[in-house]
Amino acid sequence: MSETVFLIFELIGTVAFALSGAATAMRKGMDIFGVCILALTTATGGGVIRDLILGKTPPATFLHPIYAIVALATALIAFLPPVRHFFTHHHAFYDHMMLLIDSIGLGVFTMTGIRTAYQALPEATPFLLLFVGVVTGVGGGVMRDIMAGEKPYILVKHFYATASLLGALAAILLWHLIGSTFAILIGALLILLLRFLAAIFHWNLPHAKDA
Amino acid sequence: MSETVFLIFELIGTVAFALSGAATAMRKGMDIFGVCILALTTATGGGVIRDLILGKTPPATFLHPIYAIVALATALIAFLPPVRHFFTHHHAFYDHMMLLIDSIGLGVFTMTGIRTAYQALPEATPFLLLFVGVVTGVGGGVMRDIMAGEKPYILVKHFYATASLLGALAAILLWHLIGSTFAILIGALLILLLRFLAAIFHWNLPHAKDA
Amino acid sequence: MSETVFLIFELIGTVAFALSGAATAMRKGMDIFGVCILALTTATGGGVIRDLILGKTPPATFLHPIYAIVALATALIAFLPPVRHFFTHHHAFYDHMMLLIDSIGLGVFTMTGIRTAYQALPEATPFLLLFVGVVTGVGGGVMRDIMAGEKPYILVKHFYATASLLGALAAILLWHLIGSTFAILIGALLILLLRFLAAIFHWNLPHAKDA
Numbered sequence: 001m002s003e004t005v006f007l008i009f010e011l012i013g014t015v016a017f018a019l020s021g022a023a024t025a026m027r028k029g030m031d032i033f034g035v036c037i038l039a040l041t042t043a044t045g046g047g048v049i050r051d052l053i054l055g056k057t058p059p060a061t062f063l064h065p066i067y068a069i070v071a072l073a074t075a076l077i078a079f080l081p082p083v084r085h086f087f088t089h090h091h092a093f094y095d096h097m098m099l100l101i102d103s104i105g106l107g108v109f110t111m112t113g114i115r116t117a118y119q120a121l122p123e124a125t126p127f128l129l130l131f132v133g134v135v136t137g138v139g140g141g142v143m144r145d146i147m148a149g150e151k152p153y154i155l156v157k158h159f160y161a162t163a164s165l166l167g168a169l170a171a172i173l174l175w176h177l178i179g180s181t182f183a184i185l186i187g188a189l190l191i192l193l194l195r196f197l198a199a200i201f202h203w204n205l206p207h208a209k210d211a
Numbered sequence: 212m213s214e215t216v217f218l219i220f221e222l223i224g225t226v227a228f229a230l231s232g233a234a235t236a237m238r239k240g241m242d243i244f245g246v247c248i249l250a251l252t253t254a255t256g257g258g259v260i261r262d263l264i265l266g267k268t269p270p271a272t273f274l275h276p277i278y279a280i281v282a283l284a285t286a287l288i289a290f291l292p293p294v295r296h297f298f299t300h301h302h303a304f305y306d307h308m309m310l311l312i313d314s315i316g317l318g319v320f321t322m323t324g325i326r327t328a329y330q331a332l333p334e335a336t337p338f339l340l341l342f343v344g345v346v347t348g349v350g351g352g353v354m355r356d357i358m359a360g361e362k363p364y365i366l367v368k369h370f371y372a373t374a375s376l377l378g379a380l381a382a383i384l385l386w387h388l389i390g391s392t393f394a395i396l397i398g399a400l401l402i403l404l405l406r407f408l409a410a411i412f413h414w415n416l417p418h419a420k421d422a
Numbered sequence: 423m424s425e426t427v428f429l430i431f432e433l434i435g436t437v438a439f440a441l442s443g444a445a446t447a448m449r450k451g452m453d454i455f456g457v458c459i460l461a462l463t464t465a466t467g468g469g470v471i472r473d474l475i476l477g478k479t480p481p482a483t484f485l486h487p488i489y490a491i492v493a494l495a496t497a498l499i500a501f502l503p504p505v506r507h508f509f510t511h512h513h514a515f516y517d518h519m520m521l522l523i524d525s526i527g528l529g530v531f532t533m534t535g536i537r538t539a540y541q542a543l544p545e546a547t548p549f550l551l552l553f554v555g556v557v558t559g560v561g562g563g564v565m566r567d568i569m570a571g572e573k574p575y576i577l578v579k580h581f582y583a584t585a586s587l588l589g590a591l592a593a594i595l596l597w598h599l600i601g602s603t604f605a606i607l608i609g610a611l612l613i614l615l616l617r618f619l620a621a622i623f624h625w626n627l628p629h630a631k632d633a
Binding site for chain 3: 264338342357
């Protein structure tokens with residue numbers, strides 16, 4: 001995958017996660033500073049965790065202002081009254097929007113984790129690629145939910161981490177078969193698709209309370 | 212301590228912390244995915260923090276699948292209805308079980324912190340060994356409690372970090388005297404013993420509210 | 423800035439953040455162990471995050487016992503009944519005290535982030551210096567609030583991160599003009615001043631709920 005195409009891909013994920021952070025902050029009634037901080041944390045958190053795990057210091061987010069600028073611009077646009085109104089007044093819209101943008105972020109960042117791990121450690125095992133991918137994918141959202149005092153999505157949305165894991169698996173299997181570009185796109189789309197299917201068909205799982 | 216004996220020691224801690232994560236998740240009524248995620252986070256969190264602090268990247272958890280596999284297998288077994296039933300219906304059993312398994316995890320991971328620090332930095336000061344040991348020991352449990360929205364054990368269970376500290380101190384003092392194997396075993400057992408004594412005799416401490 | 427002057431500066435920040443951690447713990451009715459742990463976490467958390475981001479492992483806090491000793495001594499003094507009484511019984515006093523000590527910690531640690539980044543990466547861009555400064559400044563307080571189960575200051579106190587950012591900006595602009603000593607002092611004082619002005623004049627910002 002060319003660097004330019006991948007940068008665009010990363011920026012899509014950054015916008016999506018920034019928007020999910022901003023939406024969470026607005027629903028909690030935070031002011032514009034809180035909205036910006038939570039957007040920035042959600043959008044850059046996964047990448048920082050990824051780079052720390054791979055020993056790439058300082059993390060890319062601290063070297064290239066583009067991610068922070070895009071995340072903050074997204075937060076400011078989300079805070080414009082007409083946009084904000086949708087997030088805070090339409091609960092059904094909010095839930096659907098969150099599913100969409102959080103899934104895009106999950107898909108994109110799972111893939112950036114795998115790609116960065118491949119580049120930093122060419123001899124990485126599939127296990128390392130999978131694990132780094134999932135942790136990178138879920139990291140930003142976990143930081144968003146913990147800072148906002150919400151139950152982490154990853155613990156309450158059944159299938160959340162599994163969607164990330166299956167998308168990561170598909171990308172790793174396809175990596176040398178069809179090239180990194182298509183492997184990344186298919187992996188990210190699979191994550192999006194799996195989360196939609198889980199939401200549409202209410203895939204349910206045994207709960208501890210059923211015992 | 213031979214690598215094989217130490218691996219078994221580490222896996223005991225992994226099972227214990229995975230079980231404590233699974234138990235917390237089940238008491239909160241999470242589904243099987245939430246139970247697996249919290250078990251995995253608790254069991255591997257301390258080791259990841261340890262390796263990041265010591266500059267060992269990627270952390271061992273990401274290199275060797277054994278820890279993740281054992282943690283997930285533990286979570287699945289804990290989720291079997293007869294096992295689950297004990298955790299969610301017997302409150303006294305739950306409390307005693309949590310004290311036991313969390314203390315085993317605390318003891319084991321405090322010791323892995325010290326041993327890994329010794330290996331990574333042979334000239335490490337006793338202060339560094341102590342601090343890395345305690346942070347490694349308490350790290351997984353803190354991540355478990357924060358993700359589950361519980362008050363962190365380390366802040367509410369008096370004596371928690373002190374037990375880890377005293378066990379670490381004993382192991383460091385005995386390290387060159389009786390060899391690492393016995394130092395580690397005595398350190399871990401001391402942590403277990405101290406936590407039991409604190410629980411049995413209700414060692415109480417001045418609270419801020421008494422002022 | 424000479425190492426000795428800077429160490430004194432850092433210790434002032436350590437005392438301030440330790441005090442803010444201890445105050446939060448005491449208001450929550452924790453015992454002396456909880457108070458010590460939260461003081462230590464708040465006082466050393468920002469520095470650990472800073473060093474991990476800059477790839478300086480093990481972090482300075484793990485190498486030099488002085489920070490942990492000062493943080494714990496501060497916690498013990500704060501726990502003395504006459505001192506504790508002020509924190510837990512005078513709500514207005516508590517709020518003013520927290521504003522003061524948290525702002526001192528924010529100012530000091532924002533500056534240690536910038537200085538450590540300059541030393542570790544002499545060719546660092548202003549963006550990296552700014553970002554590392556702010557993350558170091560806010561890190562300890564975020565860990566304090568998350569562990570205590572409070573809404574993070576950074577999300578509810580409008581202007582919190584912006585004060586850190588403006589102080590960091592001033593210090594970076596002045597660094598080569600007037601030397602690091604004065605740049606650091608002016609940057610830290612500016613952060614203190616901005617937070618006081620925001621509190622006194624109730625600088626208000628649009629909230630999401632107004633939409």
